[in-house]
Amino acid sequence: MPTISxxxxxxxxxxxxxxxxxxxxxxxxxxxxxxxxVGCDTSQCGACVVHVGGKSVxxxxxxAVQAEGADVATIEGLASGDEMHPMQAAFKEHHGLQCGFxxxxxxxxxxxxxxxxxxxxxxxxxEQLDGNICRCTGYHNIVKAIQDGASRMGG
Amino acid sequence: xxxxxYHRPGSVTDAAAAISGADDGKFLAGGQTLLAxxxxxxxxxxxxxxxxxxxxxxxxxxxxGAVTIGAMTTHAEVNxxxxxxxxxxxLASLASVIGDRQVRNSGTLGGSLANNxxxxxxxxxxxxxxxxxxxxxxxxxxxxxxxxxxxxALEEGEMIxxxxxxxxSKAAYKKFKQPASRFALVGVFVAQTPDGVRVAVTGASSHxxxxxxxxxxxGNDFSPSALDSVTIPADGLNSDIHASAEYxxxxxxxxxxxxxxxxx
Numbered sequence: 001m002p003t004i005s006x007x008x009x010x011x012x013x014x015x016x017x018x019x020x021x022x023x024x025x026x027x028x029x030x031x032x033x034x035x036x037x038v039g040c041d042t043s044q045c046g047a048c049v050v051h052v053g054g055k056s057v058x059x060x061x062x063x064a065v066q067a068e069g070a071d072v073a074t075i076e077g078l079a080s081g082d083e084m085h086p087m088q089a090a091f092k093e094h095h096g097l098q099c100g101f102x103x104x105x106x107x108x109x110x111x112x113x114x115x116x117x118x119x120x121x122x123x124x125x126x127e128q129l130d131g132n133i134c135r136c137t138g139y140h141n142i143v144k145a146i147q148d149g150a151s152r153m154g155g
Numbered sequence: 156x157x158x159x160x161y162h163r164p165g166s167v168t169d170a171a172a173a174i175s176g177a178d179d180g181k182f183l184a185g186g187q188t189l190l191a192x193x194x195x196x197x198x199x200x201x202x203x204x205x206x207x208x209x210x211x212x213x214x215x216x217x218x219x220g221a222v223t224i225g226a227m228t229t230h231a232e233v234n235x236x237x238x239x240x241x242x243x244x245x246l247a248s249l250a251s252v253i254g255d256r257q258v259r260n261s262g263t264l265g266g267s268l269a270n271n272x273x274x275x276x277x278x279x280x281x282x283x284x285x286x287x288x289x290x291x292x293x294x295x296x297x298x299x300x301x302x303x304x305x306x307x308a309l310e311e312g313e314m315i316x317x318x319x320x321x322x323x324s325k326a327a328y329k330k331f332k333q334p335a336s337r338f339a340l341v342g343v344f345v346a347q348t349p350d351g352v353r354v355a356v357t358g359a360s361s362h363x364x365x366x367x368x369x370x371x372x373x374g375n376d377f378s379p380s381a382l383d384s385v386t387i388p389a390d391g392l393n394s395d396i397h398a399s400a401e402y403x404x405x406x407x408x409x410x411x412x413x414x415x416x417x418x419x
Contacts, residue, residue, distance in 0.1 A: 002161065019161040019203075042191060043258065044335075055231070055260040061190050062261065065161050066183075066207055109256065116235075130337070131255025 006070050008033065009077025017064050024048045026064035027074060035075040035104045039133070046132030049105035050074050056112035058131070075104035078111075086152035087111050087145075096145030098136035106132050106142055114150040122147060157199040163208045167291050167316060170204050174312040177202035182314055184227060184266030187258050212265070212316060217242050220322050226265025226315040231256070233264060243284070245326035245344070249276050252330055254337050265315040268300070271307045271362065273393070274338035276330065278363035282355035283344035284326065287319045304361040323348045325377075327417035329410040330358075333397055341403050343410035345373065345418060352377060354411060359392050359403045369411050379412045 005014040008031055015030040027050065028034050036059060039047030043061040050059045051073040078085035084092065087110050097103040113120060113128045120128065125146050126139070134142060160177070164170040174180045180202035183189060192198045206212055212227035217238045224233060233239055233250035240247040253259055253276050267277045268288065281288065281297035288295045291314045300308050309315070323346040330342035339358035346353045352373040357363040372381045387407045392400040
């Protein structure tokens with residue numbers, strides 16, 4: 001089993017893994033960060049979205065060995081102590097979650113979306129969010145939260 | 156997923172050596188199709204040769220009237236490249252409608268072409284633009300590259316290193332998305348090139364193909380109305396739960412008209 005090392009939320013981590021280990025399972029089972037979810041396991045739903053090298057990816061469709069040496073960010077790394085990331089705060093404020101299962105992936109995708117397109121309008125946000133599915137269909141408040149989160153991140 | 160030997164070479168030469176030493180090896184590009192089919196047990200390579208660590212396979216260059224894109228360049232990078240947007244805006248735009256944002260951050264040009272899904276977008280682009288595919292062994296014209304259903308001219312162990320797209324005078328790609336998969340139910344790429352009008356269709360049949368009847372009509376008169384009297388036969392087109400062959404045939408014409416309109 002190869003030993004792989006990467007940075008997760010600023011911390012150097014290392015583990016011996018089977019080469020078949022998906023990044024999402026490495027994060028959940030080896031590192032113990034269970035905020036990143038497995039929904040469909042077929043890269044449709046976006047519950048497993050994390051950032052690798054600053055870009056949002058579906059961690060169920062990436063091998064952990066592919067992330068060797070990479071800088072990985074998960075939902076757990078966003079807050080500074082008790083202070084939520086502006087996008088998390090906006091999701092709370094606008095009730096951008098119902099059951100919460102899709103929320104970590106939604107927030108990680110939303111931050112990447114805003115980083116790439118800070119002035120995105122509502123239509124663009126809806127279109128760019130097509131890789132994340134909310135089975136509660138709570139999209140209206142998710143989109144509102146992202147619009148507010150974008151202005152909070154800019155300000 | 157079956158187990159495999161994992162290789163992460165740092166150069167094209169080392170990657171070629173790794174694949175030739177493997178029983179039944181496969182190159183791993185962005186993994187957006189290969190890992191999915193491995194999970195389903197539809198592929199079980201003995202070795203995976205990960206191309207993600209080869210810097211030479213990434214990057215975009217505009218030179219001599221062509222845009223050359225490294226095989227491991229992601230769809231997101233093609234979409235956001237000022238060089239591609241400037242030289243071939245239709246290609247940058249095509250890259251923005253592949254999959255979703257996360258797929259575009261991982262999936263690559265070379266991976267998409269080597270896989271040659273019948274409903275993928277890039278096969279239409281290489282055919283319509285008359286691109287040249289460079290591998291570690293040779294250069295292949297787009298018309299010779301696309302062979303059949305998931306079938307290309309690539310030989311066992313042959314690796315795409317870059318693709319060169321000649322700059323057209325006008326081009327546009329219009330795609331009717333299958334809304335769940337975001338693959339093309341039908342996509343049509345229209346280009347005015349030095350060799351005349353080239354039109355390629357994806358999603359409609361077993362593999363992307365040139366549409367001679369549309370090329371002929373547009374070669375005489377490059378305007379949307381030139382396609383009014385054209386009929387696309389449904390024979391041989393795909394028919395499934397998403398769309399009948401007749402529906403796809405009509406979509407080919409509609410998407411072609413919209414693409415010509417978008418050429419301005």
